[in-house]
Amino acid sequence: MTVKRVLVINSGSSSVKYALLAGEDRLASGIVERIGEPGSPVADHGAALDIVADELAGQGLGIDSPELTAIGHRVVHGGTDFTEPTLITDEVTAMIEELVPLAPLHNPGNLAGIEVTRRLRPDLPQVAVFDTAFHSTISPAAATYAIDREVAERLRIRRYGFHGTSHAYVSREAAAEAGRPDGNVIVLHLGNGASASAVSGGRCLETSMGMTPLEGLVMGTRSGDLDPGVLTYLARTGGMSFEEIDTMLNRGGGMRGLCGDNDMRAVQERLAAGDPDAELAFSVYCHRLRKYVGAYYAVLGTVDVIAFTGGVGENSPLVRQTALDGLEALGIAVDPGRNERGERVISPDGTAVRVVVIPTNEELEIARQTLAVLPRTKHP
Ligand SMILES: Nc1ncnc2c1ncn2[C@@H]1O[C@H](COP(=O)(O)OP(=O)(O)O)[C@@H](O)[C@H]1O
Numbered sequence: 001m002t003v004k005r006v007l008v009i010n011s012g013s014s015s016v017k018y019a020l021l022a023g024e025d026r027l028a029s030g031i032v033e034r035i036g037e038p039g040s041p042v043a044d045h046g047a048a049l050d051i052v053a054d055e056l057a058g059q060g061l062g063i064d065s066p067e068l069t070a071i072g073h074r075v076v077h078g079g080t081d082f083t084e085p086t087l088i089t090d091e092v093t094a095m096i097e098e099l100v101p102l103a104p105l106h107n108p109g110n111l112a113g114i115e116v117t118r119r120l121r122p123d124l125p126q127v128a129v130f131d132t133a134f135h136s137t138i139s140p141a142a143a144t145y146a147i148d149r150e151v152a153e154r155l156r157i158r159r160y161g162f163h164g165t166s167h168a169y170v171s172r173e174a175a176a177e178a179g180r181p182d183g184n185v186i187v188l189h190l191g192n193g194a195s196a197s198a199v200s201g202g203r204c205l206e207t208s209m210g211m212t213p214l215e216g217l218v219m220g221t222r223s224g225d226l227d228p229g230v231l232t233y234l235a236r237t238g239g240m241s242f243e244e245i246d247t248m249l250n251r252g253g254g255m256r257g258l259c260g261d262n263d264m265r266a267v268q269e270r271l272a273a274g275d276p277d278a279e280l281a282f283s284v285y286c287h288r289l290r291k292y293v294g295a296y297y298a299v300l301g302t303v304d305v306i307a308f309t310g311g312v313g314e315n316s317p318l319v320r321q322t323a324l325d326g327l328e329a330l331g332i333a334v335d336p337g338r339n340e341r342g343e344r345v346i347s348p349d350g351t352a353v354r355v356v357v358i359p360t361n362e363e364l365e366i367a368r369q370t371l372a373v374l375p376r377t378k379h380p
């Protein structure tokens with residue numbers, strides 16, 4: 001049996017990541033960054049996809065390869081229309097287009113990627129894997145904002161949640177490794193964007209991002225949770241336009257807003273040097289995390305595993321230690337030696353809750369979900 005090859009395209013707001021997988025093996029992968037930023041040679045997502053195509057061709061693994069079975073695309077917002085990976089047709093791209101107002105920073109880039117690869121390979125099945133899909137199981141109690149119901153329904157305002165591919169992959173790995181595939185897991189996905197989820201028996205019960213990827217944890221450049229009264233105050237008294245407010249919260253908030261640096265490595269270097277702005281930023285970041293761990297403990301009732309993932313979660317012992325500090329009464333603790341050495345299990349033996357570090361693999365999960373769709377559908 002030949003191993004099926006899947007090309008995965010992960011278009012973000014300002015980057016495109018790609019990976020070519022043969023079964024579970026990565027044959028090639030890369031990233032094109034700073035798309036559309038001032039001074040960047042990469043003008044838009046179309047230009048980024050050209051670079052991806054060139055890089056693959058340069059390794060003899062071109063998009064035109066007859067060995068390719070399918071192409072899988074990350075699509076950030078699937079609204080309530082898409083709760084499963086979906087074979088891409090003209091009708092599907094039109095529906096993704098309709099969701100652009102709900103994810104203006106993300107869905108246009110996803111669509112640009114889809115357009116390029118469909119043009120290059122109209123013969124191949126292409127599948128959309130949605131960030132929101134894994135969270136479609138959260139209850140009405142968790143999904144509903146307490147605002148006017150008619151307005152909310154008309155404008156599709158509710159909690160959708162994001163990073164679902166990562167939460168699905170990491171929660172499954174964490175539960176299986178703990179010997180508790182039906183267990184309760186809290187996943188902390190800490191990258192540039194950051195989100196938490198509460199998962200029970202493989203089903204998502206709660207997640208920290210909301211209608212957009214702005215709610216919840218403190219992120220690199222996004223504020224996370226905020227009193228909604230701040231928005232009206234900024235407009236009415238601060239004299240800011242909605243565009244300015246949007247930019248301030250999405251691109252000039254989070255760690256960047258608090259201390260000027262959005263990269264956690266830089267923040268930690270300044271912290272070590274005693275910089276008070278970095279100290280405040282770091283403490284706000286970790287306090288918010290600890291608060292969500294406590295909240296999701298209550299949502300789940302009992303917790304088997306807490307899993308850290310994403311660039312910060314995988315690489316920062318200091319964040320992991322600080323975020324879970326003082327939770328011994330809940331059966332949560334971090335062993336300093338294991339944590340510093342970056343071991344897979346970082347809790348001490350004998351504690352009730354296992355704390356683990358699991359590198360996320362969104363590309364592998366997208367490839368798996370892409371292949372899972374194929375037997376169920378016929379490429380038109
Ligand atoms: N050794 C490290 N220590 C602390 N933070 C790190 C380290 N390595 C990477 N990071 C942080 O990871 C973040 C990027 O996470 P990543 O998951 O790669 O991003 P994305 O959300 O774009 O996929 C950055 O804030 C970076 O500072």
Ligand SMILES: CC(=O)OP(=O)(O)O
Binds near residue numbers: 192194213
């Ligand atoms: C949805 C989202 O926040 O994605 P990212 O972390 O890639 O920006």
Ligand SMILES: [Mg+2]
Binds near residue numbers: 191192193
């Ligand atoms: Mg990411």
